[in-house]
Amino acid sequence: SQQGEEDPQALSIQEGENATMNCSYKTSINNLQWYRQNSGRGLVHLILIRSNEREKHSGRLRVTLDTSKKSSSLLITASRAADTASYFCATVLDQAGTALIFGKGTTLSVSS
């Protein structure tokens, strides 16, 4: 499987702190996506970064991509209790991009 691997598996921080999650993958990609899952719910798309992009921002989210190291990171700045969730990176199943393969996720807990 080409499943991405998130690191760390779990992260606990205080409100207002920054949270950084990393994703490593094995094969060449066209782009990489990040998703969030609140407890017991479906996943919600956060951001898509293309292979020719190095950094992308969306609100308090900053995603970086290093294709030479086959890794990506998701930074959440000034975290809030509502950011408590699991975060997943997703890469393509094949070069045609027909389907996504998700990592095992990072569980983030933000306490107030």
Added chain:
Amino acid sequence: DVKVTQSSRYLVKRTGEKVFLECVQDMDHENMFWYRQDPGLGLRLIYFSYDVKMKEKGDIPEGYSVSREKKERFSLILESASTNQTSMYLCASSFGLAGFNEQFFGPGTRLTVL
């Protein structure tokens, strides 16, 4: 508003039963997907479909089949449910190739097989 719905949030079935999980999307998306999610294993792709009556195997198709008779509906079938199929099942859809486009997920069905 974009919507993916799944027929049940919670389902309890007995070993050997035939189980149908239904997923409907209202976005006219060509692509639909079924995943299962287990603690420590993340999301694993079971099957996906890129068009009506078309299907492709994902990472873990064994013990499952799918049906896509209409564009908006994608069904996951457990022919003879077993206890190791107890899991959270997530349906998703996307417009165009999933690798290049956002996937929209349903709320999930938590299936327990006794």
